[in-house]
Amino acid sequence: MKKQITFIVGGLAAAWLAGTPALAAEKLTLYCSPQIEWCNLMVEAFEKETGIDVAMTRKSSGETFAQIKAEARNPKGDVWWGGTGDPHLQAAEEGLTEEYTSPVFDKLHPWAQNQAKSASMKTVGIYAGALGIGYNKELLAAKGLPAPESWADLAKPEYKGEVQIANPNSSGTSYTTLATLVQIMGEDEAFDLMKAMHKNVNQYTKSGSAPIKAAARGETTIGITFMHDMVTQVVNGFPIEIVAPTEGTGYEIGSMSIIKNARNMESAKKFYDFALNADIQTRAREAKAYQVPSNSGATPPDESPDLTKLKLIDYDFAKYGSSAERKRLLKRWDDEVGSLPR
Numbered sequence: 001m002k003k004q005i006t007f008i009v010g011g012l013a014a015a016w017l018a019g020t021p022a023l024a025a026e027k028l029t030l031y032c033s034p035q036i037e038w039c040n041l042m043v044e045a046f047e048k049e050t051g052i053d054v055a056m057t058r059k060s061s062g063e064t065f066a067q068i069k070a071e072a073r074n075p076k077g078d079v080w081w082g083g084t085g086d087p088h089l090q091a092a093e094e095g096l097t098e099e100y101t102s103p104v105f106d107k108l109h110p111w112a113q114n115q116a117k118s119a120s121m122k123t124v125g126i127y128a129g130a131l132g133i134g135y136n137k138e139l140l141a142a143k144g145l146p147a148p149e150s151w152a153d154l155a156k157p158e159y160k161g162e163v164q165i166a167n168p169n170s171s172g173t174s175y176t177t178l179a180t181l182v183q184i185m186g187e188d189e190a191f192d193l194m195k196a197m198h199k200n201v202n203q204y205t206k207s208g209s210a211p212i213k214a215a216a217r218g219e220t221t222i223g224i225t226f227m228h229d230m231v232t233q234v235v236n237g238f239p240i241e242i243v244a245p246t247e248g249t250g251y252e253i254g255s256m257s258i259i260k261n262a263r264n265m266e267s268a269k270k271f272y273d274f275a276l277n278a279d280i281q282t283r284a285r286e287a288k289a290y291q292v293p294s295n296s297g298a299t300p301p302d303e304s305p306d307l308t309k310l311k312l313i314d315y316d317f318a319k320y321g322s323s324a325e326r327k328r329l330l331k332r333w334d335d336e337v338g339s340l341p342r
Contacts, residue, residue: 092123102273133224198340
């Protein structure tokens with residue numbers, strides 16, 4: 001009997017200790033929106049540095065935002081890392097993300113700090129990248145097509161079936177393109193252009209980087225995405241030419257957010273600080289990620305586009321990252337562009 005009591009008490013003590021937070025294994029559930037190679041690098045580096053086990057899911061920024069919104073009553077993720085800033089701002093506005101100021105904050109570029117301040121510190125900028133037009137120069141030459149130079153060129157009839165761009169409902173990249181055209185041309189003219197471009201689009205992809213990957217493989221001639229994604233294809237040896245549209249172009253501030261009521265809040269904050277460190281951001285080149293890092297002490301890859309040499313618009317992140325404006329523009333796109341016959 002004495003041995004049995006000892007066994008029971010010992011078992012209860014072991015169960016209690018196993019349930020003690022201090023002794024429980026630390027975990028993190030990461031929702032990752034950049035390219036999978038960069039996501040994997042971040043997971044590996046964070047696990048190695050901290051010993052925290054990471055469960056990572058890679059989806060586009062639009063898909064991730066929709067998932068976080070659907071899980072709001074029972075959050076399953078802890079950190080959303082990367083992806084265009086507009087949906088991060090919308091998530092902050094809708095109370096889906098947590099306020100947090102990292103000790104690394106003061107080391108960030110002003111554009112990254114401003115992203116955080118505009119969202120009441122519920123997100124932060126981790127990288128920047130400009131939109132562009134990329135084309136497969138071998139395909140273009142074989143088909144006898146002129147090189148596109150502007151956004152307006154993409155509506156030319158000679159490009160029928162030659163253009164690929166993501167769906168702005170699932171892709172933050174494509175939503176940024178939509179918002180960029182509206183800011184450059186005015187809303188009605190921008191939608192007229194997108195309706196004319198529709199005749200030339202062979203596919204609206206789910207992911208923002210997919211069009212330039214398709215161009216690299218010779219599956220489409222022209223892809224619209226961020227320039228850093230085009231650089232990746234160039235570095236990989238594909239015949240991609242990068243164009244900065246003559247009218248000017250918009251840009252993203254890729255962002256990071258802690259999900260509201262995250263189950264692993266302390267692990268989430270550790271990852272947040274980790275991802276903002278200069279040495280970690282400098283490692284992006286190992287994953288062939290060519291965005292401009294947000295930490296002023298980080299060294300961007302030599303191949304990264306020089307944003308100071310581009311004709312960037314004064315992108316209104318507050319307006320086009322707002323819930324109401326995003327929903328309104330996406331509905332208009334669905335009604336006037338996405339619904340057109342193919």
